[in-house]
Amino acid sequence: MRIVTGPWESSEHKLEKREGDIWKVITQPEDFDYSKPFAYRIDGRESTLGADGFGWPEREVKLFVVKWGDRVINVPRKHLRDYYGLLLYSIEETKLDDSKGGCWTKAEYDQKSGELVIVSNGGGGAGWYRATWRIKPDGTIKDSAESLVE
Numbered sequence: 001m002r003i004v005t006g007p008w009e010s011s012e013h014k015l016e017k018r019e020g021d022i023w024k025v026i027t028q029p030e031d032f033d034y035s036k037p038f039a040y041r042i043d044g045r046e047s048t049l050g051a052d053g054f055g056w057p058e059r060e061v062k063l064f065v066v067k068w069g070d071r072v073i074n075v076p077r078k079h080l081r082d083y084y085g086l087l088l089y090s091i092e093e094t095k096l097d098d099s100k101g102g103c104w105t106k107a108e109y110d111q112k113s114g115e116l117v118i119v120s121n122g123g124g125g126a127g128w129y130r131a132t133w134r135i136k137p138d139g140t141i142k143d144s145a146e147s148l149v150e
Helices: 091-096
Strands: 002-007 015-019 022-026 040-042 059-068 071-074 105-110 115-122 129-135 141-147
Touching: 059 115
Parallel strands: none
Antiparallel strands: 002 059, 015 022, 015 040, 059 071, 105 115, 115 129, 129 141
């Protein structure tokens, strides 16, 4: 499995700002004014995991490739959207460095379903989440996320 992240590039996304009941396209990220309500969307979605609900994302997945037996599966971009700030440490790395506790990524084969299950934690500040990708032997992918904020 290979997951590569890099800086979030606003120019690669559609950014919008709500003005009243209308969404207007903006050409670059704006500074947030925390003293008044605001709403922004990235690629048509208001919920962006790993951006803490305020501020723009800092990192995003650029490449996600899984080698499973003889197959190489390139995970399509549609299964990567909204997953910003993934923490791509191995479980072993988190054991060696207490500051990385709980910030792991792992892959396991689910014998019951026959799927490869990849789980990664992500976020920054208080906006933690867990992303899961379930890959079937035919290459079909289903992704999901759950908030880890208590």
